[in-house]
Amino acid sequence: MSFFLTGVAGFTLWWMLHAWRTPETLQATRFADPVGDDGLCFSLLVPARHEQEVLEHTVNRLLESTHADYEVLVIVGHDDPDTAAVAHRLAQASPDVVKVITDTHERKNKPKALNTALPYCTGDVVGVFDAEDQVHPSLLAHVDHAFRETGADVVQGGVQLINFHSSWYSLRNCLEYFFWFRSRLHLHARKGFIPLGGNTVFVRTDLLRANDGWDQNCLAEDCDLGVRLSSQGAKVVVAYDSEMVTREETPGSVVALFKQRTRWNQGFLQVLRKQDWKRLPSFRQRLLARYTLVTPFIQAFSGLMVLMGLLVALTGRVPVLVAQISFLPVVPMLATFAFEAVGLHDFGNQYQLRIKPSHYAKLILGGPFYQLILAGAAMRAVWRELRGRNDWELTRHTGAHLVSEPAA
Amino acid sequence: MSAVIEEVIEPGESRVAQPGLAEPQREPAPVPWRRGGRERISDLILRHRDASIVTALVLVVLAVQGINIANFPTVSDDEGTYLAQAWAIQHGHGLAHYSYWYDHPPFGWIQIAALSWIPALLFHGPMVVMHARIIMLPVSAIGAALVYVLCLRLRMSRWAAAVAVVAFGLSPLSVTMQREIYLDNFAVVWMLAAFVLALTPTRHLWHHIASGGCAALAILSKETMIVVAPALLLAVWQGTDRSTRKFALAGFLATAGLLLFQYPLFALLKGELFSGPGHNSLFGAIHYQLSRPGSGDIFQQGTLANLTLHWWLVRDPVIMYAGVLASVAALGFKRLRPIALAAVILIVVAARPSGYLPAMYVIQALPFFAVVIAGLLDNVVGAAMRWRSERIPFLRAGGANLVAFASVLAVALLAPSWETGDETADSALSNTNYAAASQWMHAHIADPAHTRVVVDDAMWPDLVEYGFQPGLGAIWFYKVDLDPAVTKTLPRGWRDLDYVVSSSIIRQDPNSLPTVSAAIKHSTVVATFGTGDQRIDIMKVDHTR
Numbered sequence: 001m002s003f004f005l006t007g008v009a010g011f012t013l014w015w016m017l018h019a020w021r022t023p024e025t026l027q028a029t030r031f032a033d034p035v036g037d038d039g040l041c042f043s044l045l046v047p048a049r050h051e052q053e054v055l056e057h058t059v060n061r062l063l064e065s066t067h068a069d070y071e072v073l074v075i076v077g078h079d080d081p082d083t084a085a086v087a088h089r090l091a092q093a094s095p096d097v098v099k100v101i102t103d104t105h106e107r108k109n110k111p112k113a114l115n116t117a118l119p120y121c122t123g124d125v126v127g128v129f130d131a132e133d134q135v136h137p138s139l140l141a142h143v144d145h146a147f148r149e150t151g152a153d154v155v156q157g158g159v160q161l162i163n164f165h166s167s168w169y170s171l172r173n174c175l176e177y178f179f180w181f182r183s184r185l186h187l188h189a190r191k192g193f194i195p196l197g198g199n200t201v202f203v204r205t206d207l208l209r210a211n212d213g214w215d216q217n218c219l220a221e222d223c224d225l226g227v228r229l230s231s232q233g234a235k236v237v238v239a240y241d242s243e244m245v246t247r248e249e250t251p252g253s254v255v256a257l258f259k260q261r262t263r264w265n266q267g268f269l270q271v272l273r274k275q276d277w278k279r280l281p282s283f284r285q286r287l288l289a290r291y292t293l294v295t296p297f298i299q300a301f302s303g304l305m306v307l308m309g310l311l312v313a314l315t316g317r318v319p320v321l322v323a324q325i326s327f328l329p330v331v332p333m334l335a336t337f338a339f340e341a342v343g344l345h346d347f348g349n350q351y352q353l354r355i356k357p358s359h360y361a362k363l364i365l366g367g368p369f370y371q372l373i374l375a376g377a378a379m380r381a382v383w384r385e386l387r388g389r390n391d392w393e394l395t396r397h398t399g400a401h402l403v404s405e406p407a408a
Numbered sequence: 409m410s411a412v413i414e415e416v417i418e419p420g421e422s423r424v425a426q427p428g429l430a431e432p433q434r435e436p437a438p439v440p441w442r443r444g445g446r447e448r449i450s451d452l453i454l455r456h457r458d459a460s461i462v463t464a465l466v467l468v469v470l471a472v473q474g475i476n477i478a479n480f481p482t483v484s485d486d487e488g489t490y491l492a493q494a495w496a497i498q499h500g501h502g503l504a505h506y507s508y509w510y511d512h513p514p515f516g517w518i519q520i521a522a523l524s525w526i527p528a529l530l531f532h533g534p535m536v537v538m539h540a541r542i543i544m545l546p547v548s549a550i551g552a553a554l555v556y557v558l559c560l561r562l563r564m565s566r567w568a569a570a571v572a573v574v575a576f577g578l579s580p581l582s583v584t585m586q587r588e589i590y591l592d593n594f595a596v597v598w599m600l601a602a603f604v605l606a607l608t609p610t611r612h613l614w615h616h617i618a619s620g621g622c623a624a625l626a627i628l629s630k631e632t633m634i635v636v637a638p639a640l641l642l643a644v645w646q647g648t649d650r651s652t653r654k655f656a657l658a659g660f661l662a663t664a665g666l667l668l669f670q671y672p673l674f675a676l677l678k679g680e681l682f683s684g685p686g687h688n689s690l691f692g693a694i695h696y697q698l699s700r701p702g703s704g705d706i707f708q709q710g711t712l713a714n715l716t717l718h719w720w721l722v723r724d725p726v727i728m729y730a731g732v733l734a735s736v737a738a739l740g741f742k743r744l745r746p747i748a749l750a751a752v753i754l755i756v757v758a759a760r761p762s763g764y765l766p767a768m769y770v771i772q773a774l775p776f777f778a779v780v781i782a783g784l785l786d787n788v789v790g791a792a793m794r795w796r797s798e799r800i801p802f803l804r805a806g807g808a809n810l811v812a813f814a815s816v817l818a819v820a821l822l823a824p825s826w827e828t829g830d831e832t833a834d835s836a837l838s839n840t841n842y843a844a845a846s847q848w849m850h851a852h853i854a855d856p857a858h859t860r861v862v863v864d865d866a867m868w869p870d871l872v873e874y875g876f877q878p879g880l881g882a883i884w885f886y887k888v889d890l891d892p893a894v895t896k897t898l899p900r901g902w903r904d905l906d907y908v909v910s911s912s913i914i915r916q917d918p919n920s921l922p923t924v925s926a927a928i929k930h931s932t933v934v935a936t937f938g939t940g941d942q943r944i945d946i947m948k949v950d951h952t953r
Contacts, residue, residue, distance in 0.1 A: 014614075017613055017655060017659075020613055020655040021612055021613045021614065021652075022610055022611050022613070022649075022652065023611055023649035026651050027651070313677070320674065320677050320678050324670065327670075327673060331666045331667070334666055335659070335662040335663065338658045338659075338662040339655065339658055339662070341658070342654045345654065346654060346655075
């Protein structure tokens with residue numbers, strides 16, 4: 001058991017550190033500088049629901065893009081007049097670029113909104129952004145270049161939570177994104193199995209249409225799309241550049257984080273049950289897929305097991321060797337803490353944020369509690385999936401990440 | 409930003425563009441197969457040039473070290489101790505044949521135990537220690553190969569790397585020390601591996617993590633190895649790129665730290681971390697080791713440390729003098745600095761005025777000496793050739809000749825002294841008395857299972873082999889008075905003992921062990937092997953006196 005847990009922790013660590021394996025790997029995770037003119041036309045989808053506070057800022061920022069040829073499709077609900085008003089005002093201001101699509105589904109969710117807009121897309125490539133995203137003006141030019149240079153079907157840009165100072169859990173949440181987009185996703189791209197992110201993701205329009213867009217019944221439509229495209233052998237390119245990353249904010253409260261995680265985990269379960277990943281060509285890819293999709297549950301379970309093992313080792317009457325072995329999983333776990341601290345330092349460097357000693361303390365002390373939240377969310381996801389509840393619990397956004405950068 | 413997208417670079421390709429890093433020289437372009445066995449072998453050698461050089465050198469080292477390994481040098485009590493402790497592990501008696509007292513971390517003799525199937529395969533005779541020495545040959549072989557790889561990773565020429573291997577493996581001092589079953593020999597091989605991994609040309613994170621692991625294993629083999637940790641850290645620093653250095657250092661330190669932590673954790677789980685009445689403890693042992701009476705000033709005539717130094721110098725003055733000088737000089741060259749620093753630290757630690765300096769200490773320094781000597785030679789020859797080709801252009805073509813000339817000169821200077829030293833090592837019979845005494849015990853004690861004999865640790869494994877009760881039948885001499893668990897079984901003191909195999913080790917300090925002294929006083933010599941200080945007396949205790 002201990003060996004299994006050690007293996008799990010070791011593997012997770014291996015993948016978490018993928019990008020930093022050698023200086024060359026690290027260099028290769030970035031966008032190449034665009035050379036030559038823009039060649040593709042982009043359709044950018046921005047679904048917005050009760051997000052009138054942040055939508056205008058996001059769209060205006062998209063309009064600052066240096067790219068020559070793109071359109072912005074804002075998708076609003078028919079029952080959400082406040083957001084719709086903002087969207088229409090934006091469309092009036094730039095009639096050639098911004099369009100408003102109204103989603104009339106009775107029960108709304110993000111994949112439905114995206115699918116509603118898909119028929120109206122005129123570009124070669126569809127990109128997805130959330131209503132609270134801060135997008136870098138030269139991102140599109142880089143993505144354009146990446147598509148043309150590598151012949152990719154999908155380009156996933158980096159997404160980064162920025163407001164690490166907001167609370168103890170947002171610190172960990174930011175770092176989680178950092179390791180995921182900075183490092184882990186690149187490994188997935190290389191291995192040919194990738195659960196895509198929810199935004200800053202770009203897919204060739206014809207490929208998207210051929211796959212009937214997003215799965216409306218899946219709670220992790222982004223992950224599902226990635227799995228479906230991977231199993232068809234689509235070429236996915238991931239690039240991360242701290243300059244060009246899309247900035248987001250963490251959920252506003254522990255409860256919101258908990259609900260968001262429940263949704264993701266349940267979505268992962270759904271993707272696992274849909275079994276599209278079984279069409280992946282190689283056994284190793286299928287193994288990676290299976291492992292990735294159940295990771296949240298393994299983590300929830302392994303945290304508990306390690307704790308129990310230690311309790312037994314310290315209090316029970318077991319031979320010294322057995323006790324020592326039950327301490328084994330602690331080695332990669334503590335090493336992970338060390339790497340997280342280093343990651344936090346690197347995060348601070350890349351985004352020119354001042355990381356104080358207290359932040360490191362928060363990072364380490366918050367670790368077990370954060371794990372607890374994740375474990376709870378994993379269990380709740382299983383519970384909800386078993387009970388057949390799959391309504392969409394949306395994360396609310398207030399714009400906390402905008403405050404951190406007044407110049408934007 | 410002048411990068412390419414993720415998918416474009418394949419894992420294998422990333423190794424190619426490494427400006428200025430010591431990728432072991434590129435193999436020559438594959439030569440098409442020719443007919444005839446001889447050409448085929450030469451092709452093979454050409455295509456695996458480094459592997460061929462290492463194999464040849466290692467075979468020579470193994471031959472010189474292996475011949476007569478059992479008979480020279482004299483078995484030391486430490487070898488017996490480690491072997492006995494390895495025996496305890498093998499037979500499921502825990503970490504030692506008496507209660508483990510944290511003298512050293514146990515990983516060293518765990519490795520000895522793991523290798524002990526080799527002699528068991530080959531010998532079934534007396535003097536287990538002598539024959540067990542054969543397990544040191546693979547250790548030396550790996551060490552020699554690692555020295556070669558380390559030199560290449562320090563961007564030294566092939567010939568210089570070969571010089572380092574020769575110095576490391578064939579110095580009479582090395583030949584003597586590396587034959588003996590010392591923990592230092594294991595520790596130093598792990599440390600070499602740590603340096604090799606730290607300087608990996610791909611600058612791969614997991615190599616640095618593995619380097620930390622090897623460093624921890626080195627220290628867990630012999631704790632004194634920890635003093636070269638700063639030098640290793642410097643190597644990791646040099647072996648990493650700015651962009652990934654943070655992660656490499658974190659990986660290195662976390663792995664080393666967490667593995668090392670297993671040792672105090674073990675003590676903690678056993679309830680033996682802190683000292684207390686009635687049990688051994690890690691802290692107690694550390695306190696003892698630190699307060700151990702020093703061996704005196706190494707430069708002061710008559711001190712124990714000075715004697716040890718003399719003994720080293722007698723075995724091989726060349727590697728000692730050249731090594732010390734080269735270590736200091738090599739500090740001035742960036743690529744050699746980590747290795748030079750390791751050597752200098754070891755020199756400084758040895759030269760501190762008070763402190764315990766055992767004979768095997770030098771083992772830890774030998775590979776570093778060998779590498780810095782070869783590294784400096786490489787620098788000097790390289791500079792000379794550049795100077796010559798600038799000043800005397802018509803000589804430009806003869807670089808290889810110059811090296812060949814210099815090496816012939818060096819061999820001519822070195823050969824006589826090393827030849828004598830290695831000759832002694834390959835022919836002297838220093839252990840005949842031990843072997844004979846051991847044979848005698850086997851032949852003359854009718855009921856070993858019920859006979860209680862006091863022996864030194866060198867002979868202890870033999871007696872166990874002959875059927876004496878390990879621990880309480882064959883009794884390691886200083887446990888008689890110092891281990892309560894043994895003393896308890898001797899209610900009548902010396903009268904409960906039957907024999908004492910008195911060797912120089914036992915006679916060294918008679919006053920500290922009253923029961924042993926009393927047993928010797930009340931016994932008669934029944935057999936003697938050898939003469940003078942080194943003689944071995946087998947003494948039968950006379951229970952009636």
